[in-house]
Amino acid sequence: MSHYYESEDLKKFGDIGQHAKALADDFFKYYGNVTGADGALTKREKALIALAVSHAQKCPYCIDAYTTQCLETGANPEQMMEAVHVAAVMQAGITLVHSVQMQNHLKKLVL
Amino acid sequence: MSAVIRLKAAPRPSKFDFEQQLRRHGMDLPPLAVDTLQVNITKLCNQVCRHCHVDASPSRTEMLSPEGVAKCLEILERHPRIRTLDLTGGAPELHPQFDAFVERAVALGKHVMVRHNLTVQLDGHPVTKQGKQYLPQFFARHRVEVVSSLPYYQAYFTDAQRGSGVFAKSMQALKRLNAEGYGIEGSGLVLNLVYNPVGPYLPAAQAELEAAYKRELKNKFGLVFNSLYTITNMPINRFRLHLEKSGQHEAYMDKLLAAFNPAAAEGVMCRSLVSVGHDGRLYDCDFNQMLAMDAVDARGKALSIFDFDFDKVLGRPIRFGEHCLGCTAGAGSSCGGATA
Numbered sequence: 002m003s004h005y006y007e008s009e010d011l012k013k014f015g016d017i018g019q020h021a022k023a024l025a026d027d028f029f030k031y032y033g034n035v036t037g038a039d040g041a042l043t044k045r046e047k048a049l050i051a052l053a054v055s056h057a058q059k060c061p062y063c064i065d066a067y068t069t070q071c072l073e074t075g076a077n078p079e080q081m082m083e084a085v086h087v088a089a090v091m092q093a094g095i096t097l098v099h100s101v102q103m104q105n106h107l108k109k110l111v112l
Numbered sequence: 113m114s115a116v117i118r119l120k121a122a123p124r125p126s127k128f129d130f131e132q133q134l135r136r137h138g139m140d141l142p143p144l145a146v147d148t149l150q151v152n153i154t155k156l157c158n159q160v161c162r163h164c165h166v167d168a169s170p171s172r173t174e175m176l177s178p179e180g181v182a183k184c185l186e187i188l189e190r191h192p193r194i195r196t197l198d199l200t201g202g203a204p205e206l207h208p209q210f211d212a213f214v215e216r217a218v219a220l221g222k223h224v225m226v227r228h229n230l231t232v233q234l235d236g237h238p239v240t241k242q243g244k245q246y247l248p249q250f251f252a253r254h255r256v257e258v259v260s261s262l263p264y265y266q267a268y269f270t271d272a273q274r275g276s277g278v279f280a281k282s283m284q285a286l287k288r289l290n291a292e293g294y295g296i297e298g299s300g301l302v303l304n305l306v307y308n309p310v311g312p313y314l315p316a317a318q319a320e321l322e323a324a325y326k327r328e329l330k331n332k333f334g335l336v337f338n339s340l341y342t343i344t345n346m347p348i349n350r351f352r353l354h355l356e357k358s359g360q361h362e363a364y365m366d367k368l369l370a371a372f373n374p375a376a377a378e379g380v381m382c383r384s385l386v387s388v389g390h391d392g393r394l395y396d397c398d399f400n401q402m403l404a405m406d407a408v409d410a411r412g413k414a415l416s417i418f419d420f421d422f423d424k425v426l427g428r429p430i431r432f433g434e435h436c437l438g439c440t441a442g443a444g445s446s447c448g449g450a451t452a
Contacts, residue, residue, distance in 0.1 A: 043320070072309065075316030075324055077266055 011062045036070075045074035052081055053088035128365050128434040137374045141383060146191075146426050148385035150198040150447070151176065151184055152398060153210065155390065157202040158235040161261075161274045163308065163351045165402050168202040170238035174390040181209050183417045184388060185216050191422050198385070198447065200227040200398060205244055206237055218254045225257040227447075230285035231278055245288075252292040257302040259341070259447075260286075265328040269310040286335045295337040303336075306449075308343045312355060312364035314371060314442045315342035318450045341449030344368075346399050346438045368437035376444025379451030382430050392417045396430045398447075399438075405431050 018025030036047050048070040055063030071081050125132075134141065153176040157168035176184075188194055197217045204210055204226060217224050228247070236243045251258055260282075263270045267279035286295075286303075293299035305325065309315055322340035329335040345351050347364055355361035382396040386407060394415040395401035406414040408431065409424040444451030 045316070045320070069313050072311070073313050073316055075321045077264070078268060079266075 006061050008061075008065065011066065014062070043074070045071070045076050048074045049076055049080060049084040053084040056085050057088040057092060126434060128369055128437060130432040130434060130436040130440075133369070133372050133437070133440075134377070134432075137372075137377075139374060139377060141377065141380060141430060141432075143426055143428060143430060144383045146194055146384070146386050146422065148196040148198050149184060149188060149194050149388060150200060150385050150398060151388040152200050152202070152390060152401060153181075153204050153207040153213070154202040156206045156238070157229070158206070158232050158238045159203070159229055159275055159278065161350075162354060163273055163310075163345050165346050165349050165351060165399055166202060167349050167402070172202060175207055176209075176388070176390045176392070178209060180388075180390070180392045180417065181213050183392065183420070185213070185220070187417060187420050188217055188222055189220050193422070194222075196223045196225060198225045198227070200447075203229050203232045205232050205247060211250065214250075214254055214256060218256075223257065224254065225259055226251065228258050228260050230260045230262070230282040231274075233285045233288060234281050248288045248292040248294065251289075252294065252301055255301065257304070258289060258294060259304045259306060261306045261308070262286075262325075263308055263310055265325045265332075273308075273310045283333050283335065286329075286337070287333070290335055295335075297336075302338050304339045304341060305337050306341045306343055308345055312345070312360050312367070314367065315344060315445070315450075318342040318443060339449070341447075342443070342445070343447075343449065344438045344441055344445035346435050348399060348435050349402055365434065365437065368441040371441035372437065373440055373442060373444060373452055376442065376450075376452035377440040379444055379446065380436070380439050381446035381448065381451075385447075386415075386425050388417055394420075394425065396428075399435055400431060400433070403433065403435070405433065407431065 015029070018029075036044070036051065038044065040047075042050075048067055051063065052067040052071055055067050068081070152166070155166055155168045155172035155174040156170065157164075157166075157172065158170060160169045184197075188197060197213075199210070199213070201207070205228065207213070214224055214226070228251075232244050233247050234245070236245075250256075261274070262282055263273045270279035270282065271277065289303055290296065292301065294301045295303035307315060307321055307325070315321070318340060321342060325340050326337070329337070347355060347361065347368070352361065355364050382400075385397070387395040387398050387401050389395060389401050393401075394407040394417065395405065396407050400407070407425070407428055408414055409421075409428055415421075415425060415428065439445050439451070
């Protein structure tokens with residue numbers, strides 16, 4: 002019986018080019034250019050951002066890949082956990098800031 | 113010592129065949145020099161590190177004999193092209209002739225490096241309980257280059273790999289080395305640290321990690337050092353066993369293979385050093401030594417310090433195995449850090 006989110010499937014990411022190869026090639030080139038080298042941000046900083054996004058988007062493939070990438074770029078567990086807290090607090094903030102909309106509508110409804 | 117290495121029947125081709133990688137890149141890696149004699153004088157160690165390729169521990173007993181020490185000194189004296197003696201182990205300071213070996217090599221005008229694990233200063237000899245607190249002063253008096261493992265600038269990774277409490281002891285030991293002038297600009301006393309990953313992943317960029325180590329060790333502990341060497345974990349012995357038990361061996365080998373870097377391969381350390389085992393046998397490196405892959409001359413005869421022939425050592429074909437992918441991945445790895 003197969004399961005969703007098999008860790009072995011991460012290796013097959015490159016196979017998305019089996020169909021619509023030109024688009025996959027464009028994506029991987031862009032991906033490599035963004036994450037594969039130091040730019041205005043270091044590779045380490047980019048890996049920490051990617052780790053935070055991986056958690057916010059709840060992608061287990063990305064969490065594995067960017068935990069490793071963070072270590073391979075010299076990040077430490079405190080920095081990695083802080084990045085996850087940034088993702089968590091952003092999600093909490095995004096939820097809470099929507100309560101302004103709730104309050105706006107509440108004011109309209111209440112006599 | 114005259115055993116001829118018998119070649120086994122050709123094994124099944126492996127996707128991790130290092131020599132095939134070299135052929136694919138049109139590369140040949142003969143020795144370029146023999147400028148370093150790296151001697152593994154004992155497998156005895158006060159620590160039991162989880163990644164140790166030597167499988168060193170307090171229960172190991174292998175030691176280079178007094179005749180072996182004398183022979184190494186004779187080789188150093190006879191061959192001026194061998195400029196460096198690199199002492200490793202185990203904890204090399206636990207060998208009963210360690211001090212005399214260093215003193216005599218220095219008297220011969222050789223550059224002496226010691227792979228010093230830091231904690232041995234405070235732990236002392238695990239069997240005889242002899243104290244080793246004098247080591248910083250001894251090193252300084254003989255202007256020995258000290259190379260010390262410190263897997264990270266925080267306790268979490270360091271203790272996970274080297275044992276509980278090792279980080280705190282390492283900070284104390286570094287403080288004692290700094291007090292003798294080690295790592296202090298202008299002192300001429302060189303203290304280099306070695307980073308290696310705490311699991312099956314590749315080291316971060318050496319320069320960037322060195323900057324982080326310098327900043328953190330200075331700010332948090334007031335410690336200084338000269339350079340940081342990044343080293344990749346070799347998939348052999350204790351570390352390989354861990355990889356196999358945790359089901360990560362093939363993935364780690366895939367990672368090393370995918371990261372093969374021809375520029376790193378050009379600088380592999382076996383091209384400029386020869387490794388000596390506790391029984392006097394010669395090897396292309398400390399890793400081959402632990403895999404019992406003797407260095408051989410052009411006719412396949414095992415080489416030894418007891419019939420040392422410089423030209424045969426320089427002209428030997430280096431023996432490679434799957435583990436060599438560890439030295440050629442990414443920025444490369446050697447006893448002197450990145451190679452590319």
